[in-house]
Amino acid sequence: MGEIFSPIEHSRTADEVVQQIERLILEGVLRTGDRLPGERELAQRFEVSRPILRDALKALEARGLLSTRHGGGTQVADVDGQIFAAPVAELMASHRKARADYLEYRREMEGIAAEYAARRITDDDRALFERIMARMEEAHQRGDFRDEAEIDVEFHNAIGECSHNILLLHTLRSCYRLLSDGVFENRLILFSTPGAREQLLDQHRAIHDAIVAANPTAARKAAMEHITFVEQATSEVERTGDWLRVSRLRLQQRIDSDNGVARKSPRKTRKTVSN
Template identity: 70%
Template sequence: MSDIFSRIEHSRTADEVVQQIESLILEGVLRAGDRLPGEREMAKQFDVSRPILRDALKTLEARGLMVTRHGGGTYVADVIGEVFSKPVMELIVNHRKAAADYLEYRREIEGLAAEYAAQRATAEDLALLDGIVARMEAAHRRADPAEEGAIDVEFHHAVGECAHNIILLHTLRSCYRLLSDGVFTNRLVVFTVSGTRDVLLEQHKAIHRAVVAGDPAAARKAAMDHITYLERAMAEAERSGDWQRISRLRLRQRTDSTETSRKS
């Protein structure tokens, strides 16, 4: 995390340091769990005295944006993406309609994010996106559903960052937080359905191509088509799972009945 902080040009106060770090958190440059550089290095980057830096870090910690671990440094607190409280998350887990509503919401918001990304992505954004897609293709070749699922979320995170809209960015992060926290535990089942992995890879590449080409309409359509496909695939995976469960119960029941008949 070298050189992400800018030299403070005018009034070198703790407030200026606080404002800059807050902006980096809002813009998604600093993420939850990121460790800040040492005090000496940070003071040098900001070009402020160490007492001023300490005051700034204390203010950020008091606001719940930083946490200091004894002997272990200062970290960005896990506050971004906490739009859904724990009771609400438990409600979502326990009501199946919530999964459908979640995907319906994601279809619209990810369509918007992809559209903005195609309009606003910088060369650096596109380089980051290129790297993620390359890793996605490598994971696909290895046929590792867990890795593919993790990179899938990372890809959508990156598209949201390319949109350069703070509110959209953190709204999306709250959505993906539900995935990373395991609220929708059946999401990885989609990667095990025959043929689905190939389709998902191509859909992600279509979003990527549209963003790189700077085509907002195509990017929006590709993102929305992707979620529509996910809706169908998850429904199919769930239905197949129900069929398998019923088949197992039927087989067990008939096997038990046969064993009982033999004994009598």
């Protein structure tokens, strides 16, 4: 976890511990699922008594920011996943227009986030981007579609984090959570499409290079062009899937017909004319 927790220097109250952990969650330092150190260690880092720490953790848990599992310690609750309630996510998954609106929203928001990241990038942000980009290239070389798709989400999360805008950070995280939950496009299908992986890697590299070089205009342009490509490629995958489905059904129908399995039209009964 590193030295992200600072000693409480003043009154050493539970309120100050609460405020520090709140700030770490709000600023994206602590993320959903991150596990806090054990009670003894955490109390030492804050330089407070264990009763004070327990009061702080209980207050944060009561507000839904932390969760405690028996034998699993204390971890950051799913704060980003709660932005889109399950019923709303299910509605979006079942309506095609929602996907188009989702990508439209991402294109604009990620363009702004990339621009801000390029304007505000720090040396530590650069180090973060370099690590993620290196992992993405390594996964690409291995041909590991699943790992590459997971790093893709991490890459875009990093853009939101490096924008140093709290609202952008959390709204974009909630958007990527919809991807991870499979509400929108199937990223594995996109990454396994011939030629798409190379283009996606080039686009991520262009975004990375522009942000690291502190070029806001290029960063925004690269981010928006990337989402436009995702939109077009996903649409093409869907169209191709429909073509494959229809052609498969058509072939099966012809085979069944040739084998005499197809349903025959009933013969019309001849009307007898009485003399």
